[in-house]
Structure formats: C-alpha cells, structure tokens
Amino acid sequence: MTIETPVFEESVVEVEPARGPMDWVRKNLFNNWYNTVLTLAMAALFVWAALALARWLLGADFEIIRVNLRLFMIGRFPADQLWRPWVATFLIAILIGVVGGSLAATARDRAVEAGLPFTETTFRQVLSRFWPIIALVVVILAFTTTITPTLLTLLAAALGVGAYFLGRVLPRAVRRWTWGLALLLIVATYLALAGFGGLGWDDWGGLQLNLFLTVAGIMIAFPLGLLLALGRRSSLPVVRTISVTYIEFVRGVPLITLLLAGAFALGFLLPSDVRPGFVTRMLIAITLFEAAYIAEVVRGGLQAVPRGQVEAAQAVGLPTRTTMRLVVLPQALRATIPAMVGQFISLFKDTTLVSILGVTELLDATFIVNSQSDFLGQGLFVVTLAFAGLVFWVGSYTMSRESRRLEKRLGVGER
Amino acid sequence: MWRDLRVLRVVVQVLAVFVVGAMAYVLWFNLTNNLRAAGLATDFDFLTQPIGVDIPGSGLSPGAPIWRALLVGIKNTLALVVVGIPLVTVIGVVVGIARLSTNWLVARAAGLYVELLRNIPPLLIIFFVFNAVILRFPILQESINISDLLIINNRYLAVVGFTAQPNFGPFLLILAIALLISAGVWWWRTRRSERTGEPHHRVLWSLGVFGVVAIVAFVALGAPIGLSRPVLDGRALEGGYVGLASYFAVLLALVLYTASHVAEIVRGSILAVPKGQTEASNALALTSFQRLRHVVLPQAMRVAIPPVISQYLNFTKNTSLAIAIGYAEITRLTFQTIGNGQPAPQMIAILMGAYLVFSLIISLLVNVINRRLELVTR
Numbered sequence: 001m002t003i004e005t006p007v008f009e010e011s012v013v014e015v016e017p018a019r020g021p022m023d024w025v026r027k028n029l030f031n032n033w034y035n036t037v038l039t040l041a042m043a044a045l046f047v048w049a050a051l052a053l054a055r056w057l058l059g060a061d062f063e064i065i066r067v068n069l070r071l072f073m074i075g076r077f078p079a080d081q082l083w084r085p086w087v088a089t090f091l092i093a094i095l096i097g098v099v100g101g102s103l104a105a106t107a108r109d110r111a112v113e114a115g116l117p118f119t120e121t122t123f124r125q126v127l128s129r130f131w132p133i134i135a136l137v138v139v140i141l142a143f144t145t146t147i148t149p150t151l152l153t154l155l156a157a158a159l160g161v162g163a164y165f166l167g168r169v170l171p172r173a174v175r176r177w178t179w180g181l182a183l184l185l186i187v188a189t190y191l192a193l194a195g196f197g198g199l200g201w202d203d204w205g206g207l208q209l210n211l212f213l214t215v216a217g218i219m220i221a222f223p224l225g226l227l228l229a230l231g232r233r234s235s236l237p238v239v240r241t242i243s244v245t246y247i248e249f250v251r252g253v254p255l256i257t258l259l260l261a262g263a264f265a266l267g268f269l270l271p272s273d274v275r276p277g278f279v280t281r282m283l284i285a286i287t288l289f290e291a292a293y294i295a296e297v298v299r300g301g302l303q304a305v306p307r308g309q310v311e312a313a314q315a316v317g318l319p320t321r322t323t324m325r326l327v328v329l330p331q332a333l334r335a336t337i338p339a340m341v342g343q344f345i346s347l348f349k350d351t352t353l354v355s356i357l358g359v360t361e362l363l364d365a366t367f368i369v370n371s372q373s374d375f376l377g378q379g380l381f382v383v384t385l386a387f388a389g390l391v392f393w394v395g396s397y398t399m400s401r402e403s404r405r406l407e408k409r410l411g412v413g414e415r
Numbered sequence: 416m417w418r419d420l421r422v423l424r425v426v427v428q429v430l431a432v433f434v435v436g437a438m439a440y441v442l443w444f445n446l447t448n449n450l451r452a453a454g455l456a457t458d459f460d461f462l463t464q465p466i467g468v469d470i471p472g473s474g475l476s477p478g479a480p481i482w483r484a485l486l487v488g489i490k491n492t493l494a495l496v497v498v499g500i501p502l503v504t505v506i507g508v509v510v511g512i513a514r515l516s517t518n519w520l521v522a523r524a525a526g527l528y529v530e531l532l533r534n535i536p537p538l539l540i541i542f543f544v545f546n547a548v549i550l551r552f553p554i555l556q557e558s559i560n561i562s563d564l565l566i567i568n569n570r571y572l573a574v575v576g577f578t579a580q581p582n583f584g585p586f587l588l589i590l591a592i593a594l595l596i597s598a599g600v601w602w603w604r605t606r607r608s609e610r611t612g613e614p615h616h617r618v619l620w621s622l623g624v625f626g627v628v629a630i631v632a633f634v635a636l637g638a639p640i641g642l643s644r645p646v647l648d649g650r651a652l653e654g655g656y657v658g659l660a661s662y663f664a665v666l667l668a669l670v671l672y673t674a675s676h677v678a679e680i681v682r683g684s685i686l687a688v689p690k691g692q693t694e695a696s697n698a699l700a701l702t703s704f705q706r707l708r709h710v711v712l713p714q715a716m717r718v719a720i721p722p723v724i725s726q727y728l729n730f731t732k733n734t735s736l737a738i739a740i741g742y743a744e745i746t747r748l749t750f751q752t753i754g755n756g757q758p759a760p761q762m763i764a765i766l767m768g769a770y771l772v773f774s775l776i777i778s779l780l781v782n783v784i785n786r787r788l789e790l791v792t793r
Binding site: 249251256270 | 424427428431432435442445446448449450452453516517518519520521524530531533534535536537538539542543546547550732733735736738739746749750753759760763766767770771774775
C-alpha cells in the first residue's frame with residue numbers, strides 16, 4: 001500500500017490573489033451594501049462640493065483682495081515706509097533659515113555620535129511638509145499688481161535658504177550660541193519695523209499684527225507660565241494656592257472677557273498717568289491669559305519627568321535649584337514642545353478676537369474693505385472671509401502637522 | 416539661621432503673601448480713585464438702572480433694569496450650551512468613528528472635515544456662517560414658508576410648535592404615570608433576562624408601554640395638545656417656536672468647530688483601545704456594530720472623557736464670540752452696557768463670575784458622570 005505524503009505548503013499558505021486596482025476598490029469602497037450606499041452618497045457630495053467650489057472660484061470677483069492686499073498683510077503701514085516690513089521679512093527668513101540649519105546640523109551630529117543612521121531631508125520631503133505655505137505665498141503673490149513683491153519674496157526665500165546652509169556649516173562652538181543670534185535677529189526685526197522713526201506696534205495691523213500678537217504673547221507669557229507651573233508644584237502651600245487660583249481663574253473665563261477688561265477696565269487699575277496704547281493693552285490681556293495655559297502645558301512636561309531622575313540627582317548631592325535647572329527642566333521643556341506648538345496655534349487663531357474690539361488685524365480688515373465705497377453692499381464678505389480663512393488655515397494646518405511630527409520624533413507619550 | 420529650611424519656608428511664604436497683597440492693594444487703590452475721578456459708581460447699585468437698549472427676542476423693554484437684562488443674557492448663553500453640547504457630542508463621535516471607517520471615501524471625507532474646520536479661527540467660522548448662509552436667506556417680507564410648518568428668513572427661523580389645549584394638565588399627569596410604569600417594565604424585563612437568560616428587549620418593551628398609554632390618553636382626553644403654526648404678521652412672527660437667525664449662526668458654527676476637535680479625541684481614544692479587543696470580538700463573531708457598541712466604545716469613552724470635557728468647556732467659553740454678530744448673550748449685553756456708560760470694572764467682574772460658574776457647573780456635572788463610568792477594580 002502506498003502512503004501519501006501530506007502536502008503542507010499548499011494547504012497552509014493562503015495564496016494572496018493578485019491585487020489590482022479593482023480589488024482595492026471592491027475592498028475599500030464596495031465591500032457590503034451599506035458601504036456601497038455610503039460610497040455613492042459621499043461621491044455625490046464630493047462632486048457637488050467640487051463643482052460648487054469651481055463655479056464660485058470662476059465666478060467670484062477677487063478685485064477687492066487685489067486692491068486691499070496691503071491692508072490685509074500689514075494694515076495701515078505708511079506707503080513710504082514699506083521697506084520696513086520687507087527688511088523684517090528678510091530678517092525673519094534669515095532667522096528661520098539659520099535656526100533650522102543649526103538644528104539640522106545638531107541632529108546630524110547627535111545621530112553620528114550615537115552611531116545611528118542619519119537621513120538627509122530631501123527637497124521632496126520639504127515640499128510635502130510645507131506645500132500649504134508655498135501654495136499660500138503663490139496665491140498671495142498672484143494678487144499683487146507689480147513684479148516687485150514677487151522679486152522681493154524670491155530674495156527672502158534665497159536669503160532663507162542661504163542662511164539654512166550657513167547654519168549647517170557653522171562650527172559646533174558657534175552653533176551653541178544660535179539662540180543668542182536668534183534673539184538678536186528678533187530684536188533687529190522689531191527695530192526694522194519700529195526703530196528710527198518707524199511705527200510702534202500700537203499702529204500695526206493686518207496679518208503682521210496677528211503674527212506679532214501670537215509671537216509676543218507666547219514669548220512674554222512663557223516665563224510667567226514657567227513660574228506659575230513651578231509654583232503649582234511647589235511644596236509651599238501659600239505659593240501653591242496663589243498659583244492654582246490664578247491658573248484656574250484664567251482658564252475658567254473666555255479670552256474675550258480678558259480683552260474686554262484690557263480695553264475698558266485696565267485703565268482704571270493703573271495709575272492715572274500711565275496710559276498704554278490699545279494694542280499694548282490687548283497684548284497685556286493676551287499675555288495674562290496665555291500664561292495660565294502655558295503653566296498647564298509646562299506642568300504636563302514636569303509630570304512627564306520620571307521621579308527617578310530627581311532621586312538620582314539628590315543621590316549625587318545636587319541642591320534643589322540645580323536639580324531643577326540641570327535635570328528636570330531640560331527634560332520637561334523638551335517634552336512640552338508639541339503642546340507648546342498647539343498653544344501657539346490656538347493663540348494664532350485667537351488673535352482674531354481683538355477684531356471685536358476694533359483692532360485692524362486680518363479678520364477685521366476683511367470687514368473694513370467691505371465698507372469701502374467701491375465694494376459696499378456687494379456681498380463680498382464671502383470672498384474676503386475665504387481669503388482670511390485660507391491664511392489662517394495654512395498657518396495652523398502646517399504648524400499642527402509639524403507638531404505631530406515632532407511628537408512622534410520626540411516619542412512623547414511613548415515612554 | 417538663614418540657611419535653616421524651616422525658617423526659609425516661612426519667610427518665602429510671608430513674602431509671597433506680602434507681594435500679592437501689596438499688588439492687590441495698589442490695584443484696588445487705583446481702581447477706586449480712578450472710578451471716583453471719572454464720576455462712576457464704585458459699587459453695584461447701578462444694576463437697578465434701566466438697560467437703555469432693546470434686546471431682540473427677549474421681550475424686555477429698554478426700561479428694564481440691567482440685572483434683568485443680564486439674566487436674559489445668561490439664559491441666552493445657556494440656550495447655546497444646552498443645545499450645542501449634545502450636538503457636538505453626536506457629530507464628534509460620528510465623525511471620529513467615520514475617520515476610522517474601512518470605507519476609504521468615508522474616512523477621507525471625515526478627515527477633510529476635521530482638518531478643514533479645526534484649523535480655522537472659530538470667530539471666522541461664525542462670520543462665514545452668518546454671511547454666507549444666514550444672510551443669503553430672503554428678507555422678512557419674502558420669507559420662505561414651507562406649508563406653515565417652517566418659516567425661514569434672514570432674521571428668524573420659526574418651526575411649528577405645540578400649544579396646550581383643555582385637559583393638558585391631566586394628560587401630563589397620565590404621561591408621568593406612564594413613565595413610572597415603563598420604568599417598572601424596564602426593571603422587570605432586566606430581572607427576567609438575568610434570571611432566565613432570554614433576551615430582555617427592554618427598550619422595545621418600555622417604549623411600547625409608554626407609547627400605548629400616551630396614544631390612548633391622547634385620544635381619550637380629546638387631543639389635549641394642539642399645533643401652533645408660525646404666522647408671518649407684518650413685521651413679526653407669531654406662534655410656533657421662533658429662534659433668532661443669529662442664534663442658529665453661532666450654534667451651527669461653534670458646533671461644527673468644536674465637533675472637529677471632539678472627532679480627533681474620539682479617533683485617538685478608539686485607537687488607544689488595545690487591538691486584541693477588536694480581534695477577540697471578531698473571534699466571537701460580533702458584528703461591527705456590536706463590536707463598537709459593546710467592546711470598543713465603552714473602553715474608548717474612559718480615555719476620551721477628560722479631553723472631551725475640556726472641549727465642552729471651550730464650547731461654553733466660545734459662546735462669548737456670539738458678541739460679534741449681535742446675538743444677545745451675556746458678553747454682548749455686558750459690552751453694550753459698558754458702551755452705555757456703566758462702570759466697566761464691575762460689569763466685567765460680573766461677566767467673569769458668570770463664566771466661572773458655568774465652567775464649575777459643567778466640571779461638576781461631568782465629574783459625576785465620570786465617576787459612574789470609572790472602572791471598578793477589585
């Protein structure tokens with residue numbers, strides 16, 4: 001008699017059918033009856049939305065944006081001072097370039113030291129990460145009427161790229177002082193706008209003001225928030241109570257109430273000879289508001305530092321303050337970076353609130369232009385709001401994607 | 416002695432109290448002086464003065480005292496919160512689940528919605544909804560009227576409502592009794608199911624009992640509830656339920672905005688449920704609905720609740736943006752009252768106090784729910 005040898009391979013290994021696009025469609029779109037219904041409904045909705053958008057884009061009159069582009073970007077900055085925002089743009093491009101290049105170089109050095117593979121960021125990766133910003137710049141430039149802004153933007157881009165490669169090749173000893181250079185460039189940017197007979201921030205407007213309020217708000221609120229976070233974790237009951245009361249009070253009220261207080265009540269709280277400008281008062285309100293939120297972000301970072309780190313520092317005899325400065329804070333602050341970017345995004349969106357009190361930032365400008373005699377009563381709100389919405393969307397979307405990338409890279413929440 | 420930790424602790428705390436106290440004193444000193452110099456009140460007596468403006472949709476005359484107007488404002492804020500939070504939850508959960516759908520197109524559509532909405536300032540969304548949707552409706556005189564059931568124009572939205580007819584009181588009483596009976600049926604079905612193991616079908620049973628009683632009572636009492644159709648009478652809408660267009664603009668915009676954030680939270684929480692749970696449900700041959708309803712969502716909910724609460728609080732605080740399109744909630748009324756020359760510091764203190772109370776109530780409510788949902792570990 002014959003014994004048949006069992007054939008294992010064929011019976012165990014499931015043969016994957018050849019996967020063509022039709023298989024993908026069947027599996028991901030029409031795998032059962034309700035998915036088929038959903039797919040058809042969604043497809044109809046997409047087609048309808050795309051057609052409506054296309055019809056609107058082709059039919060809408062964008063003259064209102066073309067005429068008022070400067071108001072949207074820099075508010076009522078005097079025409080003969082236009083070189084100032086441009087110089088500021090160049091300086092910011094250089095700032096971003098140098099910092100980006102030096103960070104990339106540091107990351108490369110660290111990887112090499114640790115014996116890890118380091119992959120260079122390719123041009124395609126940069127494109128896929130920053131396409132919304134590039135697209136926005138192209139859209140904005142398409143609204144300009146002369147060639148000068150395009151040339152100047154290209155110059156700014158060139159400066160930025162040049163600064164990036166400069167940051168890459170800086171020797172390590174110099175790179176350690178990049179933050180000092182960054183601070184210098186920020187001061188220079190401010191001086192370019194306001195110094196030597198320029199315009200102080202109380203007269204700024206447009207997108208420039210939104211960006212200023214965001215950056216200044218976060219930068220001034222950060223030290224305050226850090227102190228509040230440390231106060232909240234202090235072992236001194238009085239300090240803790242003061243910090244908790246402040247943080248919870250501010251987090252319990254909307255920003256607009258603080259802005260109202262800044263606009264109408266702050267004057268009553270100051271000595272009668274101190275009268276800060278309106279934007280300054282808005283900035284004070286924003287700073288006080290942001291400090292409470294940053295305190296919570298920093299607290300999250302402090303909690304992420306394992307207890308063993310503090311205990312180890314105590315074991316080697318470090319005093320409390322040194323433990324904080326050298327062991328806890330560096331780790332805590334690194335862990336807060338993604339949340340800080342989130343805070344930055346939400347403040348960027350919240351700066352639109354000052355428009356309620358009549359400050360000419362970007363959103364307010366979209367209303368001002370609709371009351372110009374050329375465009376009055378033509379229902380162009382949708383056009384101008386869409387433009388402002390695009391600007392805010394691009395900024396927030398890019399930042400939130402970058403923060404998610406950072407979060408993954410830093411491994412926050414995975415430890 | 417100065418390096419003694421116990422002494423240092425006391426000194427630092429006394430210093431902190433002193434600094435904060437001194438700041439408070441200086442601010443208070445400036446405040447009272449400045450208010451007096453400006454000829455404004457330093458107390459809250461001004462609240463009994465007339466409001467001086469007309470509040471749309473409130474029925475208050477301009478002669479009504481300020482405190483009554485503020486109460487109307489609080490009521491209007493709550494009208495947004497009470498309707499908005501359930502809507503946010505439903506849309507957020509649906510979109511969050513849809514983002515993880517196996518249907519590629521559905522997942523993409525949900526992703527597009529989330530990424531589009533949550534990266535635009537809520538104030539801009541409110542303006543957009545108001546200008547691109549609400550103001551596109553015809554003016555009052557040319558209202559859209561759908562067979563007297565629904566009237567829409569660019570200022571109001573009115574739907575058909577109910578009015579009490581004779582025997583309304585007894586009918587309500589019977590409904591209350593029916594509710595008790597159906598609760599009893601629920602309890603009975605649950606117990607029976609636990610004893611015998613047969614399916615309880617308690618939702619069907621209790622709804623059925625309640626429905627039968629309600630219909631019988633409605634017929635027996637001779638239609639105690641009548642319809643009230645909205646009527647366009649010259650420049651005013653009467654009958655039915657009338658809502659201000661500005662209310663719906665704020666509601667729609669904020670619900671869409673907040674739901675996009677909630678959807679992200681829901682998606683993250685579902686992804687946080689261990690994969691083994693899904694695989695185990697598949698091994699038990701649960702349908703995808705049963706898997707979501709009984710296995711995945713209950714576990715995801717525990718992760719999602721704390722961040723979702725903070726979204727509820729954000730929604731509540733964001734209702735203050737209604738100020739921008741003139742919906743008369745409390746921030747708007749405070750703004751108007753200050754504009755009429757009433758002392759700003761006191762008005763803003765009241766406003767902040769109101770929001771603190773809202774935040775506190777929502778936190779408390781949700782904490783109670785949270786405690787009931789907490790995992791009981793043995």
